[in-house]
Amino acid sequence: MTGYILKRLISAIPVLIGISIVVFLIMAMIPGDPATAILGSYATPENVAELNRDLGLDKPLVQRYFIWLSNLMQGDLGRSFNLNRPVLDEVLERFNATLILAGTSFVLCSVLGIAAGVISAARQYGIADKAITFAVLLGISIPSFFLGMMMILIFAVNLRWFPVSGMWPIYGTRDIWALIDHLTMPALALSVVATGVVARLSRSAMLEVLRQDFIRTARAKGVHERSIIWRHALRAAMVSIIPVLGIQAGFVLSGAVYIERVFQWPGIGQMLVDAILRRDILLVQGGVVFVAACYVLFNIIVDVAQSLLDPRIKT
Amino acid sequence: MSLALKLTGLTKDFPVGKRLLGPPRAVVHAVQPVTLDVETGETLGIVGESGCGKSTLARMLVGLLPPTEGAIEIEGEALNAANPAEFGKKIQYVFQDPLSSLNPRKTIRQIMDAPLKNLHGMAAPARRKRIAQIFAAVNLREEFLDRYPHEFSGGQAQRIGIARALAAEARILILDEPVSALDVSVQAQVLNLLADLKTEFGLTYLFITHDLAVVEAVSDRIAVLYFGALVELGPAERIFNAPRHPYTKLLADSAPVVGRDLSAPEGKETELPDPLNPPPGCSFAARCPRATERCRAEVPVLEDKGSGVAAACFHPLEG
Amino acid sequence: MSAFLKLLARNQLALAGLIVMGIVVVLALLTPLLPLADPDVTNTPARFTPPFSEGAWLGTDHLGRDLLSRLMWGTRLSLAVGFAAATIAATLGAAIGIISGFYGGRVDNIIMRFVDVLMAFPYILLALAIVAALGPGLMNALIAVAAVNIPFFARNIRGITVGIAHKEFVDAARLAGLSDAKIILTEILPNVLPVIVIAMSTTVGWMILETAGLSFLGLGSQPPQADLGSMLGEARNALITNPHTSIVPGVMILIIVMAINLLGDGVRDALDPRLKSGALNRPLPATLVARPAGYTAPAPDGEAVLQLAGLETQFHVGRRTYRAVGGVDLQISPGECVGLIGESGSGKSVTALSIMGLVASPPGKITGGSVFYKGQDLVGAPYERLRSLRGRRVAYIFQDPLATLHPLYTVGDQLIEAVRCHRNVPKSEARAHAIELLRAVRIPNAADRVDSYPHELSGGMRQRVGIAMALANDPEVIIADEPTTALDVTVQAQILTLLDDLRRDRGLAILFITHDFGVVAQLCDRVAVMYAGRIVEDGTVDDILAAPAHPYTKRLMACVPELGGGRRRLEAIPGLPPVVDNLPDGCAFADRCDKARDACRQGTIPLDPLGATRRVRCIDPELQEASA
Ligand SMILES: Nc1ncnc2c1ncn2[C@@H]1O[C@H](COP(=O)(O)OP(=O)(O)OP(=O)(O)O)[C@@H](O)[C@H]1O
Numbered sequence A: 001m002t003g004y005i006l007k008r009l010i011s012a013i014p015v016l017i018g019i020s021i022v023v024f025l026i027m028a029m030i031p032g033d034p035a036t037a038i039l040g041s042y043a044t045p046e047n048v049a050e051l052n053r054d055l056g057l058d059k060p061l062v063q064r065y066f067i068w069l070s071n072l073m074q075g076d077l078g079r080s081f082n083l084n085r086p087v088l089d090e091v092l093e094r095f096n097a098t099l100i101l102a103g104t105s106f107v108l109c110s111v112l113g114i115a116a117g118v119i120s121a122a123r124q125y126g127i128a129d130k131a132i133t134f135a136v137l138l139g140i141s142i143p144s145f146f147l148g149m150m151m152i153l154i155f156a157v158n159l160r161w162f163p164v165s166g167m168w169p170i171y172g173t174r175d176i177w178a179l180i181d182h183l184t185m186p187a188l189a190l191s192v193v194a195t196g197v198v199a200r201l202s203r204s205a206m207l208e209v210l211r212q213d214f215i216r217t218a219r220a221k222g223v224h225e226r227s228i229i230w231r232h233a234l235r236a237a238m239v240s241i242i243p244v245l246g247i248q249a250g251f252v253l254s255g256a257v258y259i260e261r262v263f264q265w266p267g268i269g270q271m272l273v274d275a276i277l278r279r280d281i282l283l284v285q286g287g288v289v290f291v292a293a294c295y296v297l298f299n300i301i302v303d304v305a306q307s308l309l310d311p312r313i314k315t
Numbered sequence B: 001m002s003l004a005l006k007l008t009g010l011t012k013d014f015p016v017g018k019r020l021l022g023p024p025r026a027v028v029h030a031v032q033p034v035t036l037d038v039e040t041g042e043t044l045g046i047v048g049e050s051g052c053g054k055s056t057l058a059r060m061l062v063g064l065l066p067p068t069e070g071a072i073e074i075e076g077e078a079l080n081a082a083n084p085a086e087f088g089k090k091i092q093y094v095f096q097d098p099l100s101s102l103n104p105r106k107t108i109r110q111i112m113d114a115p116l117k118n119l120h121g122m123a124a125p126a127r128r129k130r131i132a133q134i135f136a137a138v139n140l141r142e143e144f145l146d147r148y149p150h151e152f153s154g155g156q157a158q159r160i161g162i163a164r165a166l167a168a169e170a171r172i173l174i175l176d177e178p179v180s181a182l183d184v185s186v187q188a189q190v191l192n193l194l195a196d197l198k199t200e201f202g203l204t205y206l207f208i209t210h211d212l213a214v215v216e217a218v219s220d221r222i223a224v225l226y227f228g229a230l231v232e233l234g235p236a237e238r239i240f241n242a243p244r245h246p247y248t249k250l251l252a253d254s255a256p257v258v259g260r261d262l263s264a265p266e267g268k269e270t271e272l273p274d275p276l277n278p279p280p281g282c283s284f285a286a287r288c289p290r291a292t293e294r295c296r297a298e299v300p301v302l303e304d305k306g307s308g309v310a311a312a313c314f315h316p317l318e319g
Numbered sequence C: 001m002s003a004f005l006k007l008l009a010r011n012q013l014a015l016a017g018l019i020v021m022g023i024v025v026v027l028a029l030l031t032p033l034l035p036l037a038d039p040d041v042t043n044t045p046a047r048f049t050p051p052f053s054e055g056a057w058l059g060t061d062h063l064g065r066d067l068l069s070r071l072m073w074g075t076r077l078s079l080a081v082g083f084a085a086a087t088i089a090a091t092l093g094a095a096i097g098i099i100s101g102f103y104g105g106r107v108d109n110i111i112m113r114f115v116d117v118l119m120a121f122p123y124i125l126l127a128l129a130i131v132a133a134l135g136p137g138l139m140n141a142l143i144a145v146a147a148v149n150i151p152f153f154a155r156n157i158r159g160i161t162v163g164i165a166h167k168e169f170v171d172a173a174r175l176a177g178l179s180d181a182k183i184i185l186t187e188i189l190p191n192v193l194p195v196i197v198i199a200m201s202t203t204v205g206w207m208i209l210e211t212a213g214l215s216f217l218g219l220g221s222q223p224p225q226a227d228l229g230s231m232l233g234e235a236r237n238a239l240i241t242n243p244h245t246s247i248v249p250g251v252m253i254l255i256i257v258m259a260i261n262l263l264g265d266g267v268r269d270a271l272d273p274r275l276k277s278g279a280l281n282r283p284l285p286a287t288l289v290a291r292p293a294g295y296t297a298p299a300p301d302g303e304a305v306l307q308l309a310g311l312e313t314q315f316h317v318g319r320r321t322y323r324a325v326g327g328v329d330l331q332i333s334p335g336e337c338v339g340l341i342g343e344s345g346s347g348k349s350v351t352a353l354s355i356m357g358l359v360a361s362p363p364g365k366i367t368g369g370s371v372f373y374k375g376q377d378l379v380g381a382p383y384e385r386l387r388s389l390r391g392r393r394v395a396y397i398f399q400d401p402l403a404t405l406h407p408l409y410t411v412g413d414q415l416i417e418a419v420r421c422h423r424n425v426p427k428s429e430a431r432a433h434a435i436e437l438l439r440a441v442r443i444p445n446a447a448d449r450v451d452s453y454p455h456e457l458s459g460g461m462r463q464r465v466g467i468a469m470a471l472a473n474d475p476e477v478i479i480a481d482e483p484t485t486a487l488d489v490t491v492q493a494q495i496l497t498l499l500d501d502l503r504r505d506r507g508l509a510i511l512f513i514t515h516d517f518g519v520v521a522q523l524c525d526r527v528a529v530m531y532a533g534r535i536v537e538d539g540t541v542d543d544i545l546a547a548p549a550h551p552y553t554k555r556l557m558a559c560v561p562e563l564g565g566g567r568r569r570l571e572a573i574p575g576l577p578p579v580v581d582n583l584p585d586g587c588a589f590a591d592r593c594d595k596a597r598d599a600c601r602q603g604t605i606p607l608d609p610l611g612a613t614r615r616v617r618c619i620d621p622e623l624q625e626a627s628a
């Protein structure tokens, strides 16, 4: 097993390098002089010269990439001129908030989605199945940002069950209950689409597995139907569900950008959108690379989970 | 007698665990040097169990796979480039699964047109006439031509596959398990059709199968393949009646035959050797009741010791 | 094509989606012609007019612009952008996927590594990075959304292409002299196209959402131009005071995306052939039973452990009814081995599966007859009763030992489960028993092999595990459905010997299904021959093989070559077996029988006794009673 984890980690290196190249190239597409683009139009010629020196912006593209990469390896993502603080500090702080939001949503969508899918498949064409199928259709069709807004209108403004926005109360203690209070609505709004997708896929994966010969074998042995569904079928269906969970994690992270905007959640999505609108290029670059790298690592965890589940994957 | 096919030292290795750059991690010797002559007008049967390299050999013969080593001569002409279009006019292939060998989204006419148009450059009226002739030869009605493959049963689809091979006007056909996917009652129809076509068009067949009774019923000579190598080659009537190679005997004894009692002809493990790690000597040694030290160290070569049957064995049975 | 439209129309939800989508698209196309206010003219004094007001049906927004007009123009823009993004992504992605999948090897490797890198981003990051580089704007948002989706299409289409490129018809096209370019265009593309259409129809909605999302964030369409996302984004500040400005565009997005999703699902179902036959139904725990009202079971025979009496099983698929088993009578006495032989589709497997209610249902249904286990009718018995007999008294061995074992559990776990679902024994004891069973089926190193997974065993070993599992609870009857058909002859001989030994040692009764007369001769005491869902002849193996009485049996035996017969022409049976959804009256073999006459095609030909031990379903059997 350690061997497999190691192998997977090593195979992630080219992907990480690829990511850095892609991000670097996209940012290099920005028209005009990079230093001016980074510093904005108020920059003095001295500022420009200094930045050029620091980032080697006057050098050829390839050389510039390696300077950037070596800074990256040392944890130096540059400095945000807008916020006047190191990019890494800002990114870490914001990512933390996003992780809480997206992590909660991810757990919600996995658990609810799989359960709904299995129940739906087990009672195919029954009332539960129809209800779930309809809910799923609604869930994957509604824009999460619109859903979030409606939730604010109903549950925060009208019913006053939850606060309208933010991560912490403006006054008052910052304890776990306060967090849950603020987290509930955005986490639910964010998980809806992913739950729908996971439920849909789990349902069809279960239906696919339930027709397999080994299910018939289990029945012929006299295994009880409950055990057929939750032990035999679900275990085999997980083989196709787990990779989708990995993809959904990416979707949840992506959806967080909208939800953070709606609920004023101080996460990295908000940070990126603001940075783009303010043309804070280094902050965008640093944020994108950092989150993408974290997602790559997360996918390694997914693969390891898959290999634990499926002995046919060579470890 | 002229030679239809002459194979010299034909070999195929498959790399496994390919890497983006650099050599592969290991190779599997799917077909070990095969040297074989097929005479014009002959039916040569090739038998072997699953995974013994039958299809790999066959695919090399029609240019679908480039051989790793060795040469193929067709009707006296060397063909080394694996280019199916070049092979196509001389040698054709009939596939095991008749339905999956027909493109589900083409009509039968489009399928039949392809070899006529691309190999022979025939114009539409000439094609129409030719297709009518061929369809008559394989007992198919012309009204089938505008239908799609899924509308046909396995036996009919296999006739269409044979018709397509005939359309290329090749005189050598490689038949790769042509009846294995068919029901027994239909199997006999197709086998008889193949026999009729052979006399009518003077064809040469290479008939690949795992079914001993079928191969015996259709072949002039039979070659037995084990683990990628020819282990025995001889006249059809002798091969299973008086096998010389112990593996051939095992095969013959295993086939269920009415009137013979059940007896497992082998007590040991039946595993094939690991293809990634083949044994140094005879690949059958681990299962062979006659194996000796020499068998485990040296690879026996296929030779005919004057009995008309060639066997690759150090201690052949009395034929 | 017309079949496709018909299928689509039959799906009511998809039809509803199609209609809604049609209305939205028509309205969007007509927008410039409709008498609407200018969407971009601000009129601040009239801001936030509520809906249903004079001159502004849907009210106005924070700048006093007419919401209805903005909604229509915005819908037009959002639809256009969404479809454009989907088309671009699908075309480029499919092209990349097809090339990668068709050529394989290094080309494939390099392209796919690149796709991997792009897919390693949470997709919005890539979109944000692209927008950051190109600057906010609707065109740039479109480019970003399309670019981000290309890898998804490429990977999906590549997978399908690899599958098709290895199909035999592609090889056949090569042999017919087609060039690579022609093969891609005429062999691969037509087969990939449905998948591209499915992928597109199921992602268009999502792309509309994504572009709306970017506009919502202020990165897409720029003011004053309206698309649905930017309308929602601008309305956010007034959410609490004037919710209608948010609800109008939000509901519109919901309607569009939902309609597209419904339609997309319909397209997928109509194009995916597996769904057409209803094959994706969940099989119920036991086969449904629908015997005619007032059915009374015949009196069971006392001696048999298993007796089928007039068993009928049908499949209802669409409007067709397949009479897979059309009244089968069969008895198995304790310790007896009965062979059931017939061609493919003759109903052997369905007969076997009907016994313990294992026929997939839907679409299968037992529509008549009885199955007696020691005199008790199992057809229609409660599920718990069936379950307690399955594997304990009557066990099964199936054909393909790889597909019939659970791939993710060790063989030990599967054996232990077989024991423990009928007997309440501790796990350690069950494990010891499992090892015992593996020894009984002569698996070397049983104590080690018990922890192997099925994929680690060879085909013959797997089938031994299958047999061990059937033996787990010392059943009285084993039903073996072609247990050796998937195996090589040398392995088959060993498995048959093993089964024969086990049955003699343990006094097992076996129902052995096969299509090989040689196997029947070597293993069975009695044999029943099936044709088109009915038994046409049964009797002792020696009698039938020596002198078949039914013309079908006789000719079937004649057309199978037998080893040792030398080179010869075979006696083929002309024609094909009938399809069981349209059986002729009278004898099902009549169309292929050279003795057929008018009487053969009328009524039902009964399975009449012939001599003491045989029965035959023919009015003119090959031999008469006296000689039988
Ligand atoms: N799930 C199903 N849906 C519809 N029809 C079915 C289904 N399963 C079987 N049938 C029908 O039942 C008939 C009998 O099938 P069965 O599998 O019993 O044949 P068999 O004799 O076992 O054939 P084989 O030798 O191929 O195993 C077939 O004609 C088939 O059309």
Ligand code: SF4
Binding pocket: B245, B246, B247, B282, B283, B284, B285, B286, B288, B289, B290, B291, B292, B295, B300, B312, B313, B314, B315, B316
């Ligand atoms: S060479 Fe030796 S091991 Fe090989 S088949 Fe002959 S006797 Fe057996």
Ligand code: SF4
Binding pocket: C550, C551, C552, C587, C588, C589, C590, C591, C593, C594, C595, C596, C597, C600, C605, C617, C618, C619, C620, C621
């Ligand atoms: S009943 Fe008639 S048609 Fe049927 S098998 Fe007998 S003779 Fe032939």
Ligand SMILES: [Mg+2]
Binding pocket: C348, C349, C350, C481, C482
């Ligand atoms: Mg069957």
